[in-house]
Amino acid sequence: GGWRCLGIPAPGAGAVGGAENQRACAGLRLSVYYGGTFDPVHLGHIAVADAACRLLHTSVHIVPSADPPHRAPASASAEQRATMVELAIAGHQGLVCDRRELRRSGKSYCVDTLCGLRAELGGTQPIAWLIGMDAFIGLDGWHEWPALFDLAHFVVVQRPEQSLRSMSAGLQNACNGRWQTSPEALYSTPAGKLYIMPLALRHESSTAIRAGLARHEDVSAYLPSAVAEYIQFHQLYASGV
Numbered sequence: 001g002g003w004r005c006l007g008i009p010a011p012g013a014g015a016v017g018g019a020e021n022q023r024a025c026a027g028l029r030l031s032v033y034y035g036g037t038f039d040p041v042h043l044g045h046i047a048v049a050d051a052a053c054r055l056l057h058t059s060v061h062i063v064p065s066a067d068p069p070h071r072a073p074a075s076a077s078a079e080q081r082a083t084m085v086e087l088a089i090a091g092h093q094g095l096v097c098d099r100r101e102l103r104r105s106g107k108s109y110c111v112d113t114l115c116g117l118r119a120e121l122g123g124t125q126p127i128a129w130l131i132g133m134d135a136f137i138g139l140d141g142w143h144e145w146p147a148l149f150d151l152a153h154f155v156v157v158q159r160p161e162q163s164l165r166s167m168s169a170g171l172q173n174a175c176n177g178r179w180q181t182s183p184e185a186l187y188s189t190p191a192g193k194l195y196i197m198p199l200a201l202r203h204e205s206s207t208a209i210r211a212g213l214a215r216h217e218d219v220s221a222y223l224p225s226a227v228a229e230y231i232q233f234h235q236l237y238a239s240g241v
C-alpha cells in the first residue's frame with residue numbers, strides 16, 4: 001500500500017493507526033487538497049473550495065494536474081491552468097494554489113502526490129482529498145487506488161446526476177465502514193475516512209464551458225471574471241479542443 005513509500009508502519013502496526021494514534025492526532029488541523037485538471041477553473045470549483053474551507057475550518061490547497069492520467073490531454077497548458085487558478089482564488093481567504101504536480105514529470109498520479117504530502121507532513125497529520133462525486137465513483141480506475149485510503153481521507157461533493165450507487169462492487173467494499181456523518185472524525189485520524197459534504201448542487205462543468213467557448217457563446221456567468229478575461233486575452237478554447 002501507500003505506506004511503503006513512506007517508510008512508516010501500516011495502520012494498526014504500532015505507532016500509526018488505532019486508538020493510540022487517534023489521541024496523538026487529536027488537535028491537528030486537517031490538511032485539505034483539491035486536485036483536478038481545472039481546464040478551466042470555474043465558479044463551481046471555487047464554491048466547493050470555499051465551502052470546504054468554511055466547513056472544515058482549514059485552508060484548501062488547489063492542485064492543478066500537469067498531465068492528468070484519467071482523461072484526454074487538457075486544452076490549456078499546465079502553466080495556464082495554474083495561472084487561472086491563481087487568478088480565481090485572489091481575494092478568497094484560505095484558498096491556496098499548490099503547483100507541486102507541475103514540478104513533477106510524467107503522469108500526475110494522485111497516489112504520488114499523496115505520498116509526497118505524507119513524506120512532507122508526517123504519518124500522523126490528517127490529510128483529506130476533496131473530490132466531486134463523478135470522480136469518486138471512478139476511483140477504482142486510479143493508479144494504485146487501494147493505497148489512497150491509507151494515505152488520505154476523502155471529502156466527496158455531490159454533482160448532478162452522479163450517485164454512489166454506480167460504484168463498482170470492489171469500490172463499495174473498499175468504502176465499507178469508512179463513511180462518517182460529521183467531519184470531526186476526519187480531524188482525529190490521518191487517513192481512511194469518507195465524508196459527503198453538504199452543499200447545494202453546482203452545475204458548472206469545464207467540458208460544457210469549453211464547448212460554449214468553441215461555439216463563441218458567452219460563458220462568463222460560470223467563470224471568475226479574471227479567468228474569463230484571461231481566456232479571452234489568450235484566445236483559449238476557441239478552436240474547440
Ligand code: ATP
Pocket residue numbers: 035036037038039044045048130131132133134135157158159201202203204205206207208
Ligand atoms: P470536466 O467537465 O471537463 O470533467 P470538471 O468541471 O469536472 O471538468 P475537473 O478539473 O475535472 O473539472 O474537476 C476537479 C474536481 O472538481 C473534481 O473532483 C470534480 O469532480 C470536481 N468538480 C468539478 N465541477 C464540480 C461541480 N460543479 N460540483 C462539484 N464538484 C465539481
